[in-house]
Amino acid sequence: MKKLGFGLMRLPITEAGNPTSINQKLVNKMVDYYLDKGFTYFDTGYPYHQGMSEVAARKAIVERHPRESFTITDKMPTFFVTKSEDYQRFFDEQLERCGVTYFDYYLLHTLGVKNYADTLKYNGFEFMKKLKEEGKAKHIGFSYHDKAELLDRILTEHPEMEYVQLQINYIDWDNESIESRKCYEVATKHKKSVIVMEPVKGGALANVAEGADKLFKTYNPDQSTTSWAVRFAASLENVFMVLSGMSDYEQVVDNLSYMQDIVPLNDEEREIIKKATAIINSSIAIPCTTCQYCVDGCPKKIPIPKYFSLYNNQKQFGIVPAHMNYYMNLTQDSGKASDCINCKQCEQHCPQHIDIVEELKEVSRVFDV
Ligand code: SF4
Ligand code: SF4
Known part of the structure; x- marks a missing residue:
């Protein structure tokens, strides 16, 4: 299977600000091009486009192409589940919206400390196993937004999970909160294949700081800035699929041009990415060295x-909804930014002389909603 997945979470729309106004005609054209080039993996989710992504998938893919010519991934919205019976209700609704009788891949959406606890409480893993036994989900797994330590625990307690979907891109690779590298290493240790989400960080790495972009363009003027980010993820050995949330036809054409016959990054390109990462990170808001x-x-x-x-991530790249998930997961067993009592113990130890108390107020303003 080719390694580029068609993410259906940022489809073209016809009315600005209305995520349900999907431009179906254009989506059909993008899907046809993708399939024509031999790519097969589609990824949707219950909340995408307020429920209309699954419907668009039915119209563009399921109703227009033979079922065996594509695979479709959907996800249980664990964050909406409040009792065990909800699993079947959501799943049936998803089958209907997508117009299929089974999903090729079915994931628990966005596990983290809270959603994992809820999934255990409502017997979500038993439900997933049942789907697989019944052939309603050919493969099962989960998407994940939390620390590597918890991922290790989940995979130890649930070896039946076959895949993990992780946020991986070159900026988050060594990020203190997102822990992309550590999570990737945990999944690899457990011999689980990785599906990559947000390789371009919600589009942010398509438009990077000028100095970083210059490095990319000097090395190869014909290679798009986005391609560096997607190839970074696709070059990881244990990555089975890299998702790209495709929003227009040109993007599909560009993505497929270098993913048709993927060439992994060479050593020189890896060095360029390291330098670009340093340039991008040098424009950060709070100079914390972790x-x-x-x-x-x-x-x-x-x-x-x-x-x-x-x-810093939020300031550099704009609103990335997943950041709120990471923040909420962190607050499950730690203090919130707003819990700071202004004792200033921390500031005495900071070698960067950061005004921690004031900066935490800013963090709180952004995340403690
Ligand atoms: S001032 Fe620093 S040490 Fe004191 S509560 Fe706030 S963050 Fe914690
Ligand atoms: S001591 Fe300062 S530089 Fe070090 S982690 Fe804390 S805030 Fe960041």
Whole structure:
């Protein structure tokens, strides 16, 4: 199977601000081109386009192409489940919206500390196993937005999960909060294949700082900025599929041009990405080096560098909804930014002399909604 998945979460729309106004004609054209080129993997989700992504998938793919010519992935909205019976209700609704009798891949959507606890409470893993036994889901797994340590626990407790969908891109690879590299290494340790989401960080890595872009263009003027990000993810050995949320026809054409016969990054290209990452990170809002010196003495157990890292990400790349998930997951067993009592213990230890208390107020303003 070719390694580029068609993400159906950012489809073209006809009315600005109305996510349900999907431009179906254009989606059909994009889907046809993608399939014509031998690609087969589509990814949708219950909340995408307020429920209309699944419907668009039915219209563009299921009703216009033979079932065996594509695979379709959908996800159980774990965040909406409040009782065990909800699983079947959501699943039946998804089959109907998509117009299929089974999903090739079916994932628990967005596991993290809270959704994992809820999934255990409502017997979600038993439901997933049942789907697989019945042939309603050919393969099962979960998408994940939390720390590597919890991922290790989930995979240890649930070896029946076959896939993990992770946020991986070159900016988040060593990010303190997102822990892309660590999560990838945990999945690999458990011999689970990885599906990559957000390889272009919601489109942010299609338009990077000028100095970084210059590095890319100097090396190869014909290669798009986006292609560096997608190839970074696709070059990882244990990655089975890289999702790209495709929004227009030109994007499909560009993506397929270098993913048709994927050439992994060479050593020189990896070095260029490292340098580009440093340039992009140099424009950060809070110059935290994640040394952790401030953390131990905090009476409110606030994971200061993790929050700063999320905040910096948000400032650099705009609103990325997944960041709120990471923040909420972190607050499950740590203090929130707004819990700070202004004792200033942390500031005494900060070698960067960051005004931590003031910066936490900013973090709180963005994330404690
Ligand atoms: S000032 Fe706030 S963040 Fe710093 S140690 Fe005190 S409670 Fe923790
Ligand atoms: S001590 Fe300063 S630089 Fe180090 S992690 Fe804390 S805030 Fe960041």
